[in-house]
Amino acid sequence: MSISVADFPQVWQKPSFEELLASLQLLRTDPPIWNSSTSRKIILETYQNTTQFRREVSAYLSSIIKSNLGWIQDDDEKEALWDEASRRFSERCGRACMGEITRSWPFESQAASPFELIIREPSIIGDCLGLKTWGSSYLLAQSLDQIARNSLSHLLDPGRSNPSLDVLELGSGTGLLGMAAAAIWETNVVLSDLPSIMPNLAHNIDVNRSTIETLGGTVDSGALTWGSDDGNAEQFDGKNQFKIILVADPLYDDEHPELLSSAIHAHLMADKDARVVIMAPRRDLTTKKLVERFLSTVARGDLGLAVLEEHVLVGEDDWDEDGGNSEVECWWAILGSKSL
Incomplete structure (x- = not known):
């Protein structure tokens, strides 16, 4: 009516x-x-x-x-x-002020039954990038099954529970990637982001927790500010405790290469088997240079992290100025230590 x-x-x-x-x-x-x-x-x-x-x-x-x-x-x-x-x-004022969006994201895995994650993106006020679900996070999440069978086969046993393996996602945003990893890898994943992002991230975790646990995974979360010890959750008091670190679309500001490198060096386990899985869209010359700076910075220090393998996938972002989709080249790599 x-x-x-x-x-x-x-x-x-x-x-x-x-x-x-x-x-x-x-x-x-x-x-x-x-x-x-x-x-x-x-x-x-x-x-x-x-x-x-x-x-x-x-x-x-x-x-x-x-x-x-x-x-x-x-x-x-x-x-x-x-x-x-x-x-x-x-609710009627366009992208900048429109109401929240909730989207379902489907996944298929050789090791698990098909499932969906329900992700809420709140109304966008200002430039809060962590409240948007970026295309690269879904692209990397869809590759998790293949990554487990190939690049991380020494750590993960696809199709079987991996309860003792703790995984950390840095800059989780809306939580899509980290929650998908928990479900597909059947392991515990700790999702983290800035304090201002945590309320929406906690909401999305609560909505999807039963789905993840049914598939054999568990999810935890906590506030974590890169390069700072102030205001971080208690689970990050200990250093170098995660054997896998996940991160998608983390480089879009001049300070990010150094900050991300510091977070990885602080939380990745000092172990020859430890790995970083990273995806970074190369949208333009600036983002390409940020990737180069990150690789140079993360190679320094005791862990001696280097690129063990790298690939390129093409995905879509749907946050261009006209509200449409735009194709973007996404570089992704597996980092590990060559000095341990």
Whole structure:
């Protein structure tokens, strides 16, 4: 049934709090669960066109926000109405302010039954890159089964539980890669990111925990700031305790090569079998140079990390300026110590 704001109680009629609140809730646009292959452009267009009478809805919301609602005596009720109307506005304001997105990401593995991970990406405010699911994380996650059988066969036994092997993901973001590793590798994975990213990461872990545990994996998480010991979770008090470190799309700022290198040297086990699995999109000359700087920096120190193997895959990012998908070349490599 179509919704027409002409049938809603109007401000000039001085409706009750309950009537206005009910009307605002009818205009709510809950985010659906999108397929992983759906481009952000389509998602954005859907958000912008879900309401048949968009201009009328905007005018209706504006009338409530601008009104002092003088006939409503309770100040808390007024605030509730203004907040609700503002949320309805934000749901219709395009990529930067649109409501949260939830997408399902399918996986297939020779060792496990097909499964899906449900990932929430909150409404984007500012440039919080850790709240977006980047194409490289899914591309690397889809390669985890093959990596286990080839590059990490000395550590992982595909198809069997690997409970004693702790894996750390650095810069987990929305958690897609780390949770996929826990499920596919049937092992424990610790997901980490900045404190501001952790609430959404914790939410995604809770949503997918039963799926991961059914497949034989477990997931833990904690705040971890690269290059700093302040505010980090207790599980990172010990150093060099992880035999595998995972990281996807970590290099997009001038400081990142050194910071990522310091985090790897702090947490990778000093063992000849320990490995780093890294994927970095080479979007432009700048990102290519960041990869080169990282390799140069991570090679220094007692671990003496070097590239044991490297590959290139082509994937898609869906965060270009027009909301569409863009093809991106993704370099990925296995790093290990040549000095131990």
